[in-house]
Amino acid sequence: MNSRKLFVFFVFLASAMMVEAKAEGTYRIYFDADQVLGASSADAIYQGVDAAFAQAGHKLGKRAVEFVRLNHRGNPKRSWLNLTKALADENSLAVIGGVHSPPYITYRDKINASGVVLLLPWSAGAPITRAIGDRNSIFRVSVDDSKAGAFLAEQVLATEACKSVVFLVWNSGWGRSNLPHLEKAFSATGRDVPQHFLFDTGLGESGAQVIVDNVQKLNADCMIIVGNLAEEALLLNELHASGVKIQVFSHWGILLGDFVDRVPAEVRNYLDFQFIQTCALQQEAAGNPVLKDIFETPPIAALEGKSELSDIPSAVGFANAYDLASLLIEAGQALPEEGGIGQHRQQLVQALQGLEQPVDGILKRYVRPFSKYSPDNPDAHEALGREDLCMARFTDDNRVAIAAAKK
Structure with a gap:
């Protein structure tokens, strides 16, 4: 065995030992997103997760939580490298994905085989949550294509x-x-x-x-x-x-960046442009108590001075990520105090599939949003359905608003 192969072998062996090591004290949640062209969406996702954890005292079960942000720049190979970093971290419980679907469509089977728990508040590609076998550790609170x-x-x-x-x-x-x-x-x-x-x-x-x-x-x-x-x-x-x-x-692929700067109001109005998203704006208009509490008592500094969703760039990412993190926090109550991180990840999958208590979110109240996956139960890891989709538009001052019904 040459020196390079020997080095690779020992790196792999060390990673495997780390995964089986006892995970103590702190969980790490990794973020895998495009933080260049998709910076505003990546920030919105991070803020949504951060807000939910701030309200929970930045704890998951009995452990403190730390966040690690990684940038895949829209490149599937770089995304997979980020996921392998998370996999090798003996305190890494889960990864929050970003806007882009191609990384997770490309590496879906490897992700499920590895046991990485991937949580998606934006990526909409239909194949991502639908494994070819029964092993599936990918969950989504987002549009499903x-x-x-x-x-x-x-x-x-x-x-x-x-x-x-x-x-x-x-x-x-x-x-x-x-x-x-x-x-x-x-x-x-x-x-x-x-x-x-x-x-x-x-x-x-x-x-x-x-x-x-x-x-x-x-x-x-x-x-x-x-x-x-x-x-x-x-x-x-x-x-x-x-x-x-x-x-x-x-x-809604256009929501990840500076779309309103690239396509001015004159063009949008001429084309009567509207787009799909989840129904956070409709929930806000209906007086959603979770949103009301968030704005009345901002849990994180990034929300201070804001009074409505349209004040948040890429707000749909914030809403979806907040709800996803809320489900993660509830599932965290079932995690064991002992055992290696591999066991904790497996337990998290089971806990998400078996959530018993309703969880109030921005988009809706979640009642058993996930279930045990099999190819015969393709929507098992989809928390949202057809009824959670709405149309939106941009106003002339570049804010997102509810689209009027077409006739």
């Missing part, structure tokens, strides 16, 4: 003006995974399945113009677009510049 595609299609189908429809879809694992759900929703109603166009990462102005020209030739009334920030912003601006009058219904 297996329902989001159908929900977006329903909004369009219910809009009288949408006689002719087109799909624009980001050519990525996440983008393409939405397409079957969109197409199924249309075919189920007897409507013709709309034509779709794929756009690549790094799309330039000339490529965007080709796509816009194709859309214009179809003379479509409405569009469903599933995209990431940069390319979708480019396409929307090009639609406006080319005078293509079309209503746009969007997935």
